Amino acid sequence: MSKYLMNKFIHHVNMNEAAEKEYKSNPHAYVQKWEKGEKLKLAAEEREALCKRDYGKLYALGAHPFTLWSFTEAIWVHEVPREQLVKDYKEKAAKAGYPDFKT
Amino acid sequence: MAEIVSIVGITHNPFMPRLFKQPNRPPGCAKVLERIDMMREKLRQAKPDVIVAIGNDHLHQFFMDNMPAFMIGKMDAYSGTFYDEIREFGLPTHRVPGDLEMSDAIMEGAFDRGVDFAYSNELTIDHSIIVPLTFVRPEMDVPIVPILTNCIAPPLPRPKRFYEVGQAIRAVIDKLQTNKRIAVLVSGHLSLEVGGPRQFERKLMDPNFDASAVGWISQGDVNGAVNHCSFDQLKQSGNMTHGFLNFIMMMGVANASKPSYAEGLDAGFPAIPFFSWEAS
Known part of the structure; x- marks a missing residue:
């Protein structure tokens, strides 16, 4: 169930x-x-990836790709130019392939 | 009896409205705009009193805490879109009139035909409804009945079910005791990737799939479509290719008749779908 909660955070x-x-x-x-306000709990690696804004790890853990990209852009583009962010995201996603994002 | 006066199938690519406004837009845009103008004109000539707008929510109204397979909006007006879509795509907000009576009639008629829609009295529409309306009815003056599908959060309803729901919508509309002229506007896509290793590539994602998909629709080949569009099959052509399922529903609305226009346009983007049927 923690994968659902990880997606819920990203969505929120x-x-x-x-x-x-x-x-x-x-x-x-x-x-x-x-x-603290949630009934479910994140797994340790999900929590760590969210705390580090580590989109490559979140992708590998099965975050929903549609929302994950939108979230990644929202939380990084003020620090990293979009073109560079797209490139890095795609490279990291490529290393993970196509993880199952079913919850 | 009610009449379906037009069926239009079109892209809901949320980047395009902003892209089209840029002074230095990519050369392929001219061809896209030409097709959009053609579809807008077809819809205008059909003089619809109501538009049944079929699209798929993108984890905005729907989420995995409460995920419907198919949902119908039951409101007299709809607002859109959501904060993240304004931020990411620069989409403006809109308010579109709704035809509540028609929503009820389609929902109850569908129940009698074995399709149990979820419904919403508080539905916010995202780019899957806003963008096609921006393209083919920018006045946003014709009342809509939004029908949203789950093409994004697996497990998904099966391709055959998308077809059957489309057929049920058609059967209900054909029997409605109304003189209203009804158009059906369907948005979806051909092969596409978002949020994966191949996103944002300025080329066709899977030209073979695109050609097959346009072929199924052109020929009314329901078996071809439903036998090649399982979740696992579609993801081979791009991780968000499942938006094609809306077009299988469109085939159902058309009762697998042959369209007057069918194209997966190669304009230097992932293929851009254009489909239409006029009243027979």
């Missing part, structure tokens, strides 16, 4: 401007705060 941050801002300003603190 992606769709809410306030959550997006708070997560970007302190990812680790925001993940901890958010998870």
Whole structure:
């Protein structure tokens, strides 16, 4: 069930401007705060990937690719030019192939 | 009796409305815009009183806490789109009138034909409805009945079911006691990848799939379509190719008749679908 929760976090941050801002300003603190309000629990590696904004790892763990890209752009493009971000995302995704994103 | 006066199948590529406004747009855009103009004109000439707008929610209204297979909107007006789509695609927000009575009639008629739609009295529409309307009815003045599918969060309903739901929608509309002129606008895609290793490539994703898919629709080859479009088969052609399932539903709405126009346009992007049927 933790994969569902990882996707729920990505979805939540992606769709809410306030959550997006708070997560970007302190990812680790925001993940901890958010998870406390949830009944389900993240797996340790999912939590770590979210705290590190590690999109390559999230992709490998089966985050939904459609939402993951949108989320990745939202939380990184203020620091990394989009073209470079697209390139790096695709390289990291290529290493993982096509993980199962069914929840 | 009600009449389906037009069926149009078109892309919902959310990047295109912004791309078309750029002064230095890629050369392929001219061909795309020409096709869009043609489809807009076909729909205008059909003079629809209501548009049944079929698309797939992209994890906006739907999420895996409560995932419907097929949902019908039951509202007298719909707003769209969501914060993330405004941010990522630069899509403006819209408010589109709804035909609540028609939503109810289609839903209840579908129940009688073995299709149990989920429904929503608080539905926000995303780019799968907004973008096709932007292209073919930019005035957004014709009331809509939105029908949303799950093509994105596996497990998905089977391709055959998409066809059957399309057929049921057609059968219900054909028997409606109304003089309204009904158009059906379907959005989806051919081979496509988003959020995977091959996203954002300025070329066809899988030309063989695209040609086969356009062939199934052109020939009304339902068996061809349903036998080649399982989740695992479609993902071989790009991780979001499942949006083609909406076009299998469109085949059902057309009762597998041959379209007047069918194309997967190669314009330097993943293939851009254009399909149409006029009233017989």
